[in-house]
Amino acid sequence: MNAGARAEGGARSFIVRVLRQDRPGSEAYWESHSVVHEPDMNVISVLQRIAEQARTVEGKRVAPVVWECNCLEEVCGACTMIINGRVRQACTALVDRLLEERPGAIELRPMTKFPVLRDLLVDRTRIFAALHKVKAWVPVDSYHHMGPGPRRSQDEQQMAYHYSKCMSCGCCLEACPQFLKIELTRGRDESAEAFRARCFAAYDRSFMGAHAIAQVELFNQNPIGKMSARERLDALTSEGGIQNCGNAQNCVKVCPKDIPLTRAIALAGRHATLHALRNWFDR
Amino acid sequence: MAKKRVLVVGGGLAGLAASMKLAELDADVSLMSLTRVKRSHSACAQGGINSCNDLTRQLGDSEWRHLDDTLYGGDFLQHQPPVKELVYWAPQIIDLMDRLGVTFNRTPEGFRDQRRFGGTLFKRTAFAGATTGQQLLYALDEQVRRWQASGHVTKYESWDFLGLVQDSSGRCRGCVAQDLVTMEIRAIPADAVIIASGGCGGIFGRSTNSVACTGSAVSRVFQAGARYANAEFVQVHPTAIPGADKLRLISESARGEGGRVWVPREPQDARPPGAIPEKERLYFLEERYPKYGNLVPRDIATREIFNVCVKEGLSVDRGRMCVYLDVSHLPREMLDAKLAGILEIYEKFQGVDPRAAAMRIFPAVHYSMGGLWCDYERIAEGGLNLCSPRTQQTNLPGLFAIGECDYQYHGANRLGANSLVACIFSGLSVAGGVISYVNSLPNGLAAEQSAALFAAERRRHEARYREILARADSGPNPYRVQAELGELMTRVATVVRHNGELEQAYGRVRELEEEARRCAPSDRGEWANQNVVFVRALQDMFPLARTILKGALARDECRGAHYKPEFEPLGVDAADPAERRRQAEEWCDQFEQNNARWLKTTVASLDRDGEPQLAYEEVDTSLIPPRPRLYGVAGGDLIEQAFAERQARRAAGRKP
Numbered sequence: 001m002n003a004g005a006r007a008e009g010g011a012r013s014f015i016v017r018v019l020r021q022d023r024p025g026s027e028a029y030w031e032s033h034s035v036v037h038e039p040d041m042n043v044i045s046v047l048q049r050i051a052e053q054a055r056t057v058e059g060k061r062v063a064p065v066v067w068e069c070n071c072l073e074e075v076c077g078a079c080t081m082i083i084n085g086r087v088r089q090a091c092t093a094l095v096d097r098l099l100e101e102r103p104g105a106i107e108l109r110p111m112t113k114f115p116v117l118r119d120l121l122v123d124r125t126r127i128f129a130a131l132h133k134v135k136a137w138v139p140v141d142s143y144h145h146m147g148p149g150p151r152r153s154q155d156e157q158q159m160a161y162h163y164s165k166c167m168s169c170g171c172c173l174e175a176c177p178q179f180l181k182i183e184l185t186r187g188r189d190e191s192a193e194a195f196r197a198r199c200f201a202a203y204d205r206s207f208m209g210a211h212a213i214a215q216v217e218l219f220n221q222n223p224i225g226k227m228s229a230r231e232r233l234d235a236l237t238s239e240g241g242i243q244n245c246g247n248a249q250n251c252v253k254v255c256p257k258d259i260p261l262t263r264a265i266a267l268a269g270r271h272a273t274l275h276a277l278r279n280w281f282d283r
Numbered sequence: 284m285a286k287k288r289v290l291v292v293g294g295g296l297a298g299l300a301a302s303m304k305l306a307e308l309d310a311d312v313s314l315m316s317l318t319r320v321k322r323s324h325s326a327c328a329q330g331g332i333n334s335c336n337d338l339t340r341q342l343g344d345s346e347w348r349h350l351d352d353t354l355y356g357g358d359f360l361q362h363q364p365p366v367k368e369l370v371y372w373a374p375q376i377i378d379l380m381d382r383l384g385v386t387f388n389r390t391p392e393g394f395r396d397q398r399r400f401g402g403t404l405f406k407r408t409a410f411a412g413a414t415t416g417q418q419l420l421y422a423l424d425e426q427v428r429r430w431q432a433s434g435h436v437t438k439y440e441s442w443d444f445l446g447l448v449q450d451s452s453g454r455c456r457g458c459v460a461q462d463l464v465t466m467e468i469r470a471i472p473a474d475a476v477i478i479a480s481g482g483c484g485g486i487f488g489r490s491t492n493s494v495a496c497t498g499s500a501v502s503r504v505f506q507a508g509a510r511y512a513n514a515e516f517v518q519v520h521p522t523a524i525p526g527a528d529k530l531r532l533i534s535e536s537a538r539g540e541g542g543r544v545w546v547p548r549e550p551q552d553a554r555p556p557g558a559i560p561e562k563e564r565l566y567f568l569e570e571r572y573p574k575y576g577n578l579v580p581r582d583i584a585t586r587e588i589f590n591v592c593v594k595e596g597l598s599v600d601r602g603r604m605c606v607y608l609d610v611s612h613l614p615r616e617m618l619d620a621k622l623a624g625i626l627e628i629y630e631k632f633q634g635v636d637p638r639a640a641a642m643r644i645f646p647a648v649h650y651s652m653g654g655l656w657c658d659y660e661r662i663a664e665g666g667l668n669l670c671s672p673r674t675q676q677t678n679l680p681g682l683f684a685i686g687e688c689d690y691q692y693h694g695a696n697r698l699g700a701n702s703l704v705a706c707i708f709s710g711l712s713v714a715g716g717v718i719s720y721v722n723s724l725p726n727g728l729a730a731e732q733s734a735a736l737f738a739a740e741r742r743r744h745e746a747r748y749r750e751i752l753a754r755a756d757s758g759p760n761p762y763r764v765q766a767e768l769g770e771l772m773t774r775v776a777t778v779v780r781h782n783g784e785l786e787q788a789y790g791r792v793r794e795l796e797e798e799a800r801r802c803a804p805s806d807r808g809e810w811a812n813q814n815v816v817f818v819r820a821l822q823d824m825f826p827l828a829r830t831i832l833k834g835a836l837a838r839d840e841c842r843g844a845h846y847k848p849e850f851e852p853l854g855v856d857a858a859d860p861a862e863r864r865r866q867a868e869e870w871c872d873q874f875e876q877n878n879a880r881w882l883k884t885t886v887a888s889l890d891r892d893g894e895p896q897l898a899y900e901e902v903d904t905s906l907i908p909p910r911p912r913l914y915g916v917a918g919g920d921l922i923e924q925a926f927a928e929r930q931a932r933r934a935a936g937r938k939p
Contacts, residue, residue, distance in 0.1 A: 063806035149381030
């Protein structure tokens with residue numbers, strides 16, 4: 001089970017440049033670390049070595065770089081960052097490939113559309129706020145036994161599965177020109193709860209992004225979710241909704257799960273228009 | 284009266300299921316997690332979720348047979364009533380998840396599709412592509428978000444559970460926890476605490492577990508007096524991709540859909556796998572286990588893969604141990620529809636397309652069958668009274684345990700696709716008992732307890748945090764200490780165990796624990812300090828690591844995942860029929876004597892010096908009498924026959 005054990009001696013090193021930041025609002029700065037090359041390395045194992053060394057290439061003692069990760073198999077979405085200029089998960093960023101692309105050094109930066117908490121750790125609460133806004137859930141009556149769910153065709157299942165693989169990583173938002181960073185600062189006398197409410201209100205007014213639009217499609221196509229489709233369409237067409245999409249189509253290119261985001265946007269756009277018309281006739 | 288407040292620690296399948304059910308019962312739920320709950324380790328479960336279903340029923344399956352497979356696969360170490368309750372609930376659980384929108388794969392007619400998993404001959408496993416755990420997790424995450432929106436659930440995401448708050452009678456009244464960004468330490472009152480924090484793979488260094496699976500929350504309540512059961516039963520999954528940071532699982536579903544495990548008959552044959560002709564391949568599982576083939580239970584597949592590499596020298600590569608797991612003979616469209624998720628993992632991390640060439644895999648630590656000891660209330664028919672406050676309650680009043688960190692459902696070995704159903708079941712079923720418990724609380728709710736109680740506990744944890752921050756620079760490097768602990772535990776306490784090695788390892792682990800107590804953080808800051816949090820979690824790995832070793836050392840037998848070659852019963856190998864019969868009878872005698880001694884739950888508690896003390900508890904085997912687990916044992920047919928005759932004789936003796 002220790003097949004990937006560490007290589008000893010004679011191994012070459014490479015440089016890792018990290019854009020660090022100590023606290024929210026403080027100045028960011030670059031720092032370089034030297035890491036010994038090992039077989040099958042990814043950016044997670046690089047950050048693990050940096051934590052273990054806690055020393056820059058100049059030999060200065062520093063605190064380990066802070067970052068977020070959990071599953072390490074690209075299914076949880078936690079370790080999203082900008083690696084050699086591209087937003088992606090650190091776990092599937094293989095060192096050998098990165099060094100082929102750009103020999104000698106690897107560059108790590110935090111995502112730019114979310115407030116930096118520290119180093120590569122950012123606050124992605126806004127992604128989850130959008131899931132609240134579009135009511136991304138199936139509103140069942142209760143958890144009592146009511147028999148199986150509705151039957152579904154293989155095609156429906158495949159399409160739903162595509163949308164349902166979204167791990168809320170934020171790649172589509174990082175790449176989107178319409179999705180702009182919102183960074184609020186907690187007031188001196190403001191409680192955590194009050195600050196949170198203020199953030200949620202600000203997030204609510206600004207663009208929800210491709211991931212949330214795809215979730216509207218997911219739940220509005222679900223046979224039970226469909227029954228409350230109008231609530232989701234109201235959210236989709238409210239301030240910060242689908243009308244903000246500039247159709248740049250960057251989102252679909254960076255989605256690590258190949259979710260058909262532009263297809264979802266096109267469909268949601270059509271449903272939003274019909275919804276607006278229906279609302280107009282219902283007046 | 285104030286609302287009932289329940290704290291749930293851990294937001295994977297079990298914690299989320301408990302939270303949504305408690306919210307439905309109008310409790311005020313605080314849900315605490317090291318990560319965003321949507322990023323919990325349950326997302327990694329790939330293959331599926333088991334239940335008897337309409338299709339298997341018509342082929343002779345029943346809940347009772349699911350119970351039988353689960354007990355037989357677990358070598359009869361489980362108390363049978365909770366497992367019975369689980370398997371009878373399983374079909375309803377799948378129906379519920381279906382209603383919640385889980386994207387289960389479908390048949391052309393629109394029904395849920397099912398596949399076969401290890402340890403059964405029925406297609407019991409419903410699945411959503413090859414990311415079933417993720418899909419189940421998301422459905423529950425969505426429900427909990429709905430309750431959060433209505434104010435029933437408050438999330439403490441990115442918080443570290445530091446310890447319980449117990450009143451003078453020992454009753455749990457809440458916890459102390461730390462915000463992992465602001466580093467604020469806070470006491471949170473609650474009328475009941477549910478631990479749903481998952482496994483403890485971190486103790487083994489690299490495993491298939493996620494980074495958050497350090498076992499720290501479990502260890503902290505263990506150190507507060509909760510009992511820990513069957514620690515020595517650790518499942519090593521047969522098929523994982525070796526990696527520098529993690530061992531990534533290749534789900535059993537690869538074999539369930541027809542994948543085959545093999546090695547070249549010629550040791551380290553240099554040809555690419557596709558170029559090795561059929562007759563020069565050794566399909567060792569199919570050859571040795573004709574009935575189950577590649578789908579023998581996990582402990583057996585693991586041991587065979589280990590042996591074929593270590594004992595028989597047939598590892599595919601010279602430098603590292605691995606065997607082939609081959610799906611390249613299966614149709615591409617089927618692979619893409621049913622296994623894309625796991626095949627992509629292999630492709631992404633190894634750069635080889637498994638649709639075209641066989642995968643190289645090796646066993647890895649995967650699941651902890653052991654966990655916090657918890658209780659149940661049996662009813663006459665053999666199932667449970669789920670309204671009883673004893674349901675899933677530990678020995679500490681007001682502390683409950685569910686999911687991977689409880690010990691109740693899997694015995695000595697867990698069957699594939701039984702974990703997801705057990706996690707959701709224990710999460711849903713704990714809710715009724717928790718409410719009964721809180722309703723019967725003497726001395727009022729947690730909110731009415733004295734503020735001094737909470738303040739004192741908060742100060743104690745604040746002091747521990749300060750002590751780590753202030754340690755001398757010269758201390759050992761915590762990451763290296765963990766690496767050594769992990770390598771040692773993996774070497775001595777996984778696939779094959781020897782008493783000499785276990786004893787030696789115990790001493791070394793003691794030394795490493797001392798080192799961990801002196802580990803110096805390289806970060807002294809008080810903002811998002813992951814380094815101090817890691818040092819604290821590392822220290823808390825040791826009580827569990829020592830309990831695993833001690834339990835394994837004491838248990839002189841082979842049972843499920845726990846395998847000591849010195850205590851392996853001999854098979855039937857004589858040629859002479861009379862002698863064969865005698866050997867089979869002897870085998871049965873040994874089996875019965877061994878059960879009398881070892882068919883017992885190991886229950887560990889820490890004494891004042893932090894030393895695990897082991898006690899043994901009788902197992903309730905009142906529903907299905909234990910019988911020899913004979914997958915692939917030489918002369919197994921004869922032993923089975925001899926044992927059946929014995930049981931028949933006894934039954935006749937009882938009813939003359």
